[in-house]
Amino acid sequence: MLGNYQIDRQAMPEHAQSTSTVALAEQLAAEITRRIESGGLRPGERLPSVREAARSRGISTFTVSDAYQRLTTRGLLVARRGAGYFVAPPLGRPREALPALSTLPIDDDWLLSRIYQRDPSILYAGCGWLPDHWYDRDANSAAMRSIARRKAPFHPYGDPQGYEPLRREIARGLCTQHLHVGADQVLMTQGASKALDMVACTLAEPGDTVLIDEPGYCNLISCLRLRGFKPVGVPWNADGPDCERLATLLAQHKPRLFFSNPLLNNPSGASYTLSTAYRVMKLLDDAGCTLVEDNVAQPFHPAPPPPLCSLGGAERHVYIGSFSKSLAPGLRVGYVVASHERIERLLRYKMITGLTTPVLNEMLAMELAEAAGSRRQLNEAREALQEAQYVCQQRFEAAGWTLFARPAHGLFLLARPPHAAPVLAEQARDAGIVLAPGRLFSCDGSHADWWRFNVAYSRNSRLWDFLGTLRHK
Amino acid sequence: MLGNYQIDRQAMPEHAQSTSTVALAEQLAAEITRRIESGGLRPGERLPSVREAARSRGISTFTVSDAYQRLTTRGLLVARRGAGYFVAPPLGRPREALPALSTLPIDDDWLLSRIYQRDPSILYAGCGWLPDHWYDRDANSAAMRSIARRKAPFHPYGDPQGYEPLRREIARGLCTQHLHVGADQVLMTQGASKALDMVACTLAEPGDTVLIDEPGYCNLISCLRLRGFKPVGVPWNADGPDCERLATLLAQHKPRLFFSNPLLNNPSGASYTLSTAYRVMKLLDDAGCTLVEDNVAQPFHPAPPPPLCSLGGAERHVYIGSFSKSLAPGLRVGYVVASHERIERLLRYKMITGLTTPVLNEMLAMELAEAAGSRRQLNEAREALQEAQYVCQQRFEAAGWTLFARPAHGLFLLARPPHAAPVLAEQARDAGIVLAPGRLFSCDGSHADWWRFNVAYSRNSRLWDFLGTLRHK
Structure with missing residues (x-):
């Protein structure tokens, strides 16, 4: 135009x-x-x-x-x-100012959308991404130049299933993690979020009850509800889902799908042990329920355990991964791995609801995944997160907070203050700090006393000064 | 990973x-x-x-x-x-060969997905995109280098509504076309296809009857059905929708939405006259029905008429545009323009079902829209399409085919052979030619005798040799 x-x-x-x-x-x-x-x-x-x-x-x-x-x-x-x-004559209305973050109610819309409107004066202690300066701009620019130099064509629609060389790399990577799949079982999506939405819409029917981690991924709860599903939470312990409760819920609801984020879980930071993984897979297989394993935090683990799907297999279960969290969230490159038959159905859904994913982003993800600079950046991020986890856990415990789990890696830490603090998020917001209330990560409100912290931002003294003032009130 | x-x-x-x-x-x-x-x-x-x-x-x-x-x-x-x-030990299953195009039934899945798996031996006379070599790879690479040089950061999630400078340019461009909107009324989407899906899911309820051009955009018919809507076709003449039929359908179904692709329509190539535009807008406003104007072919018109939304206004109606068709389909950059209240709802839907759109693609679209090389490419494409329209129309008429309309511009031409040819698509497929049957562009099967041709591919002698053999059978 x-x-x-x-x-x-x-x-x-x-x-x-x-x-x-x-x-x-x-x-x-x-x-x-x-x-x-x-x-x-x-x-x-x-x-x-x-x-x-x-x-x-x-x-x-x-x-x-x-x-x-x-x-x-x-x-x-x-x-x-x-x-x-x-x-030209003055055209168009002047851009209306965005409503200030501080005037908005703290609900899922606030966490899902408003806080993405970055304001440098705000401390994003509850957000879901790494600080900008943790990403290596030079590596990103080098990857762009490399593609520009090769004159790799990014204008055609590209392969409906996604850039084939990248799908091959993904399949090879999964094979080294004992999930044996071929490139034709990988479907590229616009980030893992879109993959979750596609899987729900394709493998379940509106009105269906589906299981999800409790506490679980805020955006997924909203998405499942938007699409007409009834999400029911499977309570977690520090080593993964409570298997007794899972067995009861499977018998009670006979759900087709269980969405789980098993490694460095969002929001709790907890991870399955392999023994929990085994018991969960056995329960699901016996009940004929499909696991949808959202493993987006895997790159933040220096020695990740085999994914749950490597036990249950990609013929029966579904695996979702992403390059977004680790390499460049803004690229929006994620993928689904499933049986050939399910990939066919997902592919049809993908094309009907939005055609192909952009090949340029998939070429860049591949370039970045192989670049020495990106590998260094990822190593540094892993180490920084590990240290931040340690420091934050110490501080929270010293301040009398309870920790849901003690993650050694990853972004998230779920903690509960020593005294009930129902308006903590509003108080923090007024102090220019974004906190993420546990109720937004819960299907049934059962984690309302908890708070999700992103350790990459939570060593900041502004947060601790703010939490300190609360203690003395 | x-x-x-x-x-x-x-x-x-x-x-x-x-x-x-x-x-x-x-x-x-x-x-x-x-x-x-x-x-x-x-x-x-x-x-x-x-x-x-x-x-x-x-x-x-x-x-x-x-x-x-x-x-x-x-x-x-x-x-x-x-x-x-x-x-390493040999890992992963060998990639299974894709089913050959020639073995697949010709249905919407075939047109929507299978034919995207480009095979250089096939003539895509029925496809919906320009030939690869019509795009200027040098301009694309130059745009990439320019962004790499500026080290413009593409890793953050970016503005939920989309890259703000691009939204400002879009709003300014629309103002010059008499559609007066601000940048805050523009929401970036993953191509126009995703915009259509988002608008349907946000502004109507599953089960609703919605109106759509008859013949109309194949993918949209599939998408509306997938989402649980009941699409009903508004029959077109060569100058746009039949207003009498539209009035009857509005009274009968009281639909909330009418999806129309008014300029260089897909599949017919026909365009509204401004007088039809006025009558359609009046009927819709009287009936309280919202127009969803899909204007993706606009860049192919050298002097496009004002969009229908410039009559009815963006407060009541919805406008969809794209950089995909003209600059680089693979970038997947489209947008919706609507009232502030609707943009809020669309934004919430966008974030819940897939978070932000990739900022890199939006920066590139802006860079390309301003680049001299891209402008030259677009001018050349317009001229080549204009000539191809003329040549193809002559040939079809000489061969006794009936033309639905005589478009001067754009990709599409809808034509009906002199004799019924129910298996023409299958015969063409066996001859290595992709044809697009009219029945795929129809809600009610009323255009089963028609065929959509893409004139950018239809001057090829292989097509005419093939059509010639039919005449002698």
Whole structure:
């Protein structure tokens, strides 16, 4: 759409893409923008012709024409055929300010969406991502340059199932983790979140009861409810789901699906032991219930245990992974692994509801996964998280908080204050700190006294000063 | 996940990212891969130590270590701590061959998914995209390099509503087309397909009857049915919907939504006249029905008419656009424009069902929309399509086919053969030609005699030779 209303005043010479010409045009465009914004050039005013401007500035007519066209695309100039370029009338309503984070009620919408509108003055102690500066921009730029250099085409729709070389790498990686699958059992998705939604919509029917970790992934609870499912929580202990309760719930609801995030669980940080894994898989297989294993935190574990699906197998169960959490959340590259028959159904769903996933992002994920810089970044993040877990756990216990589990790795730590603190999130919000209340991670409100902390942000003294003031109130 | 099972044998020096080191490591990795694949190195065989290999080849230990680690990531080597690197056992099942296009039944799944698995021997006369070589790879690579150079961060989740500078450009562009909206009324989506799905799921309830063009967009019909809606077709003439039929259907079904693709319609190529637009908007407003205007073909029109939403306004109606069709389908960048209240609801749906859209793709769309190379590419595509429309229309009429409309622009042309040809698609498939049967673009089977052609592929003599043989049968 932006390409319209362009006037091609002259054929564009071969050097159109050269850096210096582009830079010069952008410089001229910036100068004109400043003059428009300062009022030096007024709406309706005619600009010097391309030829005049080129002569008076001693630059090529192409450069001037390119600058004018950029400004036309940006809505600052209008071109009138045969008459030249004019400063555009002020267009569009001014951008309305976003509601301040502090004025909004703390609900799932707040945690799912509002806190993504990053405000550098806020401490995101309850968020679900790593600090920006933990990611290696140089590695990211190098990966981009490498793809640009190869002129790897990113414009076609690409393979409906996702970039095949990446799917092959994923399958190989899973094989080393004892989950033996082929590349044709891997379907790329827009992040693990979309994978969870797709699996629910494809393998269950609206109205179905489905099981989910209690406490469990906030966004998944909202998503299941939005799609018309009835999520029921399977209570967790520090070593994974309570198998007795799981057995009862399986008998009671005969659910088709159990969504579980078994490693460095969101929100509790707890992980299955292999023995719990075995008992859970046995219960599920006996009940004919499919495990949907969301293993997105796996890259944060330096020596991850085999996934649960490696016990139950990908013919019966479903595995979900992601490059988002570890390498670059903004890439939105996740995947589902399942039986061929289920992959067919998921593929059909994917294409009908949004066509292919972007091949560029999948090429970049592959490039990053192999790059030395990214591997170093991931190692550093693992070590920093490990240390932060240790420090935060010490501090919480010293302050009298109870820990749900003692994770050695990963982002999350679930903790309960020594005294009930029903408005803690609101108090924190008013102090510029985002906290994540346990009730948002619960199907039945049973974890309302708990709080999810992201240890990557929780060593900050602002958090501890704030929690300290509470104790003295 | 691929980052695991790495062994960091030495600290990585600062020059880790330098091109030559990376290239050398990749060269060594490729050589070892060839030796493994040819059987020169057998599963279980130990590779020379990093130090030995570096000495014998006169390269740095870092380069060797990087190559070994790449191969470990790819599953070709395994590292055993303290013992070195070994050729991995053959892992994973062999990739199963895809079913050949020619063995599959021609249904919506075939058109929506199977034909995306590009086979260079097949002529895609019925597909929905431009030929690969019409896109400017150099412009795409230049845009990538520009973003890499700026080290624009693509790793964070980004603004939930989408990259704000791009939303501002979109709003400005729409203002020049008389649709006056602000950037806060624009929500970025994974292509226009996802936007259509989101709007349906957010603004209607499963079970609702919704109106759609007849003939209409194949994927949308499947999507609406998948989501539990009842799509009912509004018959089109060559100048847009039949207003009398529309009035009857509005009275009969009281639908909340009418999905229409008014410009260079998919599949018919027809466009609304402004007078039809006025009558349609009036009928919809009187009936309290919301138009969902899918205007994805707009960039292919050299002087597009104002969108229908510019008459009815974005407070009451919904506009969908895309950078996919014109600049790079694989980027998957689309958007919805609606009232603030609806954008809030759509945003919540977007975040719950898949979090943010990738900021990199939105930065690239903006870069491409402004680049001289892309503008030239788009101009050339417009002109080539215009000529192809003319040539194809002449040929079809000479062969006795009936044209649904005579589009001057765009990809699509809907035509009916002089004699009923119920198995034409199967015959074409057997001749290596993909044709798109009209029945896939119809809610009620009323366009079963028609065929959608993509004129970008339909000047090819293979198509005309094939159609010629039919006449003589």
